[in-house]
Amino acid sequence: MIIQKNLPMACAALEKGEVLAFPTETVYGLGADASNQNAVARIFEMKGRPSFNPLICHVSCLDMAQRIAILDERSCKIAKEFWPGPLTLVLPKAQNADLASNVTAGLETVAVRIPHHTGARELLNSFQKPIAAPSVNLSGQITLMRPEDIWNTFGHFEDFNLFDGDAPNVGLESTILDLSRTIPLILRSGFITKEAIENVLEETVLYCDNKEEIRAPGMMLRHYAPKKTLIINTTPQNDMLFLGFGNQDGILNLSPCGDLVEAAQNLYIMIKILDDMKEAFSTIGVASIPETGIGIAINDRLKRACGFYDKKDIS
Ligand code: TXA
Ligand code: MG
8 A cells, every 4th residue: 555644554554564665864664563573574575585684673762772772882972973864783682672583583683773764753753663674675686766666566465555755865775884893894885984983983993894704694795786787887888778977978877967975866766767778778887986985885786786796706
């Protein structure tokens, strides 16, 4: 069912154990009551997501975060600076956390985020319980950013609902920072950069190396993939649909003025448009994107989407 800005209906759907897609400032989330094992299981089923890949719990306030996770002084400092916002913290799970075990895939840690999107916050405030939600996409495939694409993909499930509202404005999934270890580790890059986190913590933060076994349990090396072949860091060729950036133009351009924030907003939407173009070339080429600021996150998604890591020894 499509629920247009009707909070009581959205909460009733979650209460019934149904799945509810809702916008956040990063991407849409495929949400369910995080304390309801069957409801959470439906998220995994609908996405075709492997059960070992844990979900992010969305909460409305620090109080609610502390009901499911243990925040030490360092975590509180980060939370105070970046929440609400596009940053997820991996924290030790609170002892009496009312969470279904499949949310955390049986781990002793839990991923938590307070979104700053108005609609998402109103939903969390009304529901008054954590909402577990991965990004809205079929597992491994491109993240869906438009309500019509979401409805076309999931609308056939009877227990699926779309709670629509203002579109996400970041365009890429949140930064994930693991604070459950001695050294803070970025498990996934996003809008909140390593430098911004280091400035607040006044200590070194590391990127999770894909070769290490400590990477996020579900951090798949091939992910966000379109159906067409994707080639990154390239220049326009005759036999491809080219996605430009800055003054390197293509059929579409992520940001004609070379703005990385705008490019992030457009990334998934434009790749999806090129992927859906019928009777056109079967290859999408993407201009090279500067490896700075949110460009790091854009390049991370592009590398996973094109199978860059498939060619690497990651054992
Ligand atoms: O912006 C976002 O983060 C969006 C919106 C909806 O909030 N959500 C999102 O969720 O991107 P998802 O499931 O697509 O990505 C969550 C990532 C997964 O790679 C998962 O492995 C990791 O978070 N994760 C969740 N819990 C974890 C934990 N306890 N330890 C390490 N990684 C965890
Ligand atoms: Mg995802």
